[in-house]
Amino acid sequence: MDVDPHSLVFGALSSATRRRILDVLKAQPGCSVNDVASHFEMSRIAVMKHLKVLEGAGLVLSRKEGRRRVLHFNPVPIQEIYDRWTTEFSKHWAARMTRVKYVVEAQGDSDER
Amino acid sequence: MDVDPHSLVFGALSSATRRRILDVLKAQPGCSVNDVASHFEMSRIAVMKHLKVLEGAGLVLSRKEGRRRVLHFNPVPIQEIYDRWTTEFSKHWAARMTRVKYVVEAQGDSDER
DNA sequence: CCGACAGGTAACATTTTGGTTACCCATGGA
DNA sequence: TCCATGGGTAACCAAAATGTTACCTGTCGG
Structure with a gap:
């Protein structure tokens, strides 16, 4: 995993557990760390590590409130990727569908993996 | 990394190298495997492994043509995630912006990470 | 004040990732 | 035919991810 924001966000979202946390x-x-942890089989520490990954990607905001840590989901990083990739892929989508269909049909007899 | 499609796609996209391959x-x-590899410092084998990850996520389609492997980008998996997450997050976006702003301001003095 | 509770760190084990080199197979051109 | 070219596999390695247990710290309630 690299250090750029895109990689951090995608990396954070690449775990089903972390998506469930969101x-x-x-x-x-x-809610608190323990609140989150109560939804999972794994230890509280494992959940905390996932939260750290999510926070590192900006997908979770947290602050200490007394002895509790208060957690919030932050949609902004997703929104940003969303905006960038929309403009980047929009030209490929409709235009590519025919080509993709062609490729899929043409490989009908080839070896798959 | 898990086995479900979402995790595979996000995992594939979590590497800057793989995004550059796309x-x-x-x-x-x-283009061919060597064509792709010529754009990178690393070995052809490393590129092939990245291609395998991308293909496993459905982001790359390939077929053998003579001794060459012909590669194509496939936008469909991204489009699918796109569609799902739009509906899932759309309710959070506009609605959450005020809350997020509040959270960010409220934590102004807390520890950052 | 003191115990329970929420959170945090450290050290560790295991698995996965991402890269390497060495070698093998198939095909296409001269 | 034969060899250069494109692709593929195997074995190996280092580093990162993901989980654990044990232990420490701070705060709230009685």
Whole structure:
């Protein structure tokens, strides 16, 4: 995994567990680390590490409140990737569909992997 | 990294190298493995492994043509994630911006990471 | 004040990732 | 035919990711 923001966000989202954590934070904004951990089988420490990855990608915002850490989902990084990739891929989408269809058909008899 | 399609696509995109490979395939559709490898410092084998990851995520389509392997970028998996996440996050975006702003301001004095 | 509770660190084990070199196979051109 | 070219596999290695347990720190409630 690299250091640029894109890689951090994609890397964070590449784990089903972390995406589930985001779901929890969306459903219960402002909840604590233990609140999140209670939804998973793994140890609280493992959840904390996932939270650190998510926070490093900017997908989670947190602050200490007394002895609790208050967690919030932050959609902004996703929105940013969204905006960039829309403009970048929009020219490929409709235009490419025919080509992709051709490729898929043409490889019908080839070796798959 | 898990096995579900989402994780595969996000995982594939989490590497700047692999995103650059996609750029090459977008610019030179139908090019060969060596064509791609010529754009990078690393060995051809390393590039092939990246291509395998991309193909596993459905982002690259390939077929054998003589002794060459012909490569194409496939935007469909990104489009699918796009569609799903649009509907899933759209309710959070505009609505959340005020909350996020609040959170950011409120944590102004807290520890950052 | 003191114990329970929430969180954080450290050290460790295991698995996955990302790269290498060495070697093999197939094909296409002279 | 024969060899250069493109591709593929195997074995190996270092580093990073992902989980664990053990232990420490700070804060809230009684």
